[in-house]
Amino acid sequence: xxxxxxxxxxxxxxxxxxxxxxxxxxxxxxxxxxxxxxxxxxxxxxxxxxxxxxxxxxxxxxxxxxxxxxxxxxxxxxxxxxxxxxxxxxxxxxxxxxxxxxxxxxxxxxxxxxxxxxxxxxxxxxxxxxxxxxxxxxxxxxxxxxxxxxxxxxxxxxxxxxxxxxxxxxxxxxxxxxxxxxxxxxxxxxxxxxxxxxxxxxxxxxxxxxxxxxxxxxxxxxxxxxxxxxxxxxxxxxxxxxxxxxxxxxxxxxxxxxxxxxxxxxxxxxxxxxxxxxxxxxxxxxxxxxxxxxxxxxxxxxxxxxxxxxxxxxxxxxxxxxxxxxxx
Numbered sequence: 001x002x003x004x005x006x007x008x009x010x011x012x013x014x015x016x017x018x019x020x021x022x023x024x025x026x027x028x029x030x031x032x033x034x035x036x037x038x039x040x041x042x043x044x045x046x047x048x049x050x051x052x053x054x055x056x057x058x059x060x061x062x063x064x065x066x067x068x069x070x071x072x073x074x075x076x077x078x079x080x081x082x083x084x085x086x087x088x089x090x091x092x093x094x095x096x097x098x099x100x101x102x103x104x105x106x107x108x109x110x111x112x113x114x115x116x117x118x119x120x121x122x123x124x125x126x127x128x129x130x131x132x133x134x135x136x137x138x139x140x141x142x143x144x145x146x147x148x149x150x151x152x153x154x155x156x157x158x159x160x161x162x163x164x165x166x167x168x169x170x171x172x173x174x175x176x177x178x179x180x181x182x183x184x185x186x187x188x189x190x191x192x193x194x195x196x197x198x199x200x201x202x203x204x205x206x207x208x209x210x211x212x213x214x215x216x217x218x219x220x221x222x223x224x225x226x227x228x229x230x231x232x233x234x235x236x237x238x239x240x241x242x243x244x245x246x247x248x249x250x251x252x253x254x255x256x257x258x259x260x261x262x263x264x265x266x267x268x269x270x271x272x273x274x275x276x277x278x279x280x281x282x283x284x285x286x287x288x289x290x291x292x293x294x295x296x297x298x299x300x301x302x303x304x305x306x307x308x309x310x311x312x313x314x315x316x317x318x319x320x321x322x323x324x325x326x327x328x
Contacts, residue, residue, distance in 0.1 A: 021107050022326060023205035024319060025123060026116040027294045028212035029287045031222040033306040035068050037212065038116045040312050042076040045319060048106050050099055051080045052117025052126065055256050057095075058086045060242055063235045064258040066226060079106075086242060086253045089178065096125040103205075120171065120293030127203050138189055145181045154180070154255075161187075167195035170292055175260070175282070178252040208322045210315055211294060211301040218307060223283050227276055230258065239266055257282050 024047070026038050042049055051057075055065040059082045068078060079102045084090050099115070103126075106113040117123055149157050154177050161180055162169035164187055172179045183194040214222070239262040243249065249263045261275035270278075296303060302318060304311050 020204065020206040021103075022112060022323065023103060023127070023207055024112065024114050025127065025207060025209040026114055026212070027123065027209060027301065028118070028306070029219060029290045030118050030283065031066075031226050032212045032214055032219060033222075034116055034118070034212055035066075035072065037306065037312060037315065038114050039068075039072055039076050041316055041319065042112075042114055044316055045112055046110075047112040047114045048077040048079065049114045049116050050102055050106075051078060052095075052099070052115050052119055052122040054090070054095070054117075054119045054122055056081045057084050057090050058082070058088075058253050059084070060238070060245070061086060061253065061256070061259070063230050063233055063238045064262065065256065066230075086247045087251055089252065092121065092125050095122055099126045100204075118290055120290065123293075127205065127207055129203065138185055141185055141188055142181060145184055149177060149181070157181070157184070160184070165193040165195050168193065170289070171195075173286065173289065175255045175257070176252070177255060206326050207300075208319065209301045210318075211296070211298075211303040212306040213296065213303055214306050219287065220280075220284065223287070224280055227258070227279050227283070231272055231276070235262055236266060236272075239263060257286060 026034050028034055038049055041047065053065075055061070056067050057080065058065075061067070067081065072078075073081070080095070080098060083098070103113045103115075115123065115126060145157070155174050157177070158169060158172070158174035158180050161172070161184055165183065168183050172183060174180070186194045235258070239259060242254070243263070243266065247254065249260070254260065254263065258275075258279050261270065261278050264270040265272055265275045294301060304315055304318075308314070
């Protein structure tokens with residue numbers, strides 16, 4: 001059924017009928033500047049931001065995830081931030097449902113939704129209708145995999161996934177133990193690769209994907225500066241507070257980049273500098289993995305140099321032109 005939407009950013013009086021409502025995606029590597037530019041453009045285009053960054057879902061995990069500040073969130077409405085406690089697991093399916101509901105609500109208020117994030121599988125769950133494999137949990141198998149993880153480590157387990165299903169391993173962070181175990185569980189239960197079992201449908205939205213990039217050396221310098229700023233702004237205090245609240249260091253959420261390293265500093269096992277070195281290393285690996293999700297060769301992504309002084313006007317013009325095209 002077609003839906004009505006008032007695209008007031010084109011004309012305050014134009015009301016059009018569209019079978020697919022617009023959704024603008026913001027993609028690019030961590031620290032490239034997605035948050036800053038998305039907020040700038042959202043203010044100009046009467047948009048609201050829906051976070052597709054799984055690290056931002058959890059309350060109290062602010063500094064280590066570079067979560068948008070309260071001041072930034074006051075400028076533009078943000079959604080799907082601080083929606084769960086660190087000891088809760090927000091599944092891909094739950095996120096998908098919540099995102100669709102929020103995007104629909106944004107449209108009913110004649111606003112433009114921006115889906116902003118760095119987590120490829122969460123972005124595609126919304127835009128391509130991905131559905132996780134329908135395989136019931138096998139507690140005995142899962143327990144065996146957990147035991148293997150404890151005995152040999154998370155990286156050994158992820159390497160085994162890579163031998164069985166290289167495509168799945170490429171898209172799952174080795175530190176995301178829960179997803180690695182789930183992938184192996186599905187493979188062993190069905191005898192088929194995890195990467196081949198995601199069903200998808202035609203996107204329910206008219207999509208425009210904005211990609212932000214920077215030269216790799218510049219991006220790594222921004223990553224390093226962000227890590228330094230985290231510790232200067234109280235990252236260790238944030239981690240001490242989480243542990244004091246009873247959140248176990250082995251929770252899946254605490255495996256996010258930075259938190260595992262910070263826990264070692266808090267426990268006296270590492271120095272701050274050792275933690276920073278490891279955080280820089282794993283973030284660089286993460287950046288390369290993000291590049292596998294969103295390739296510069298992808299013709300569906302419209303890439304912009306985030307460091308250019310006039311990049312915001314360029315993106316604004318591109319979005320406005322695209323909106324005019326889809327309503328004509």
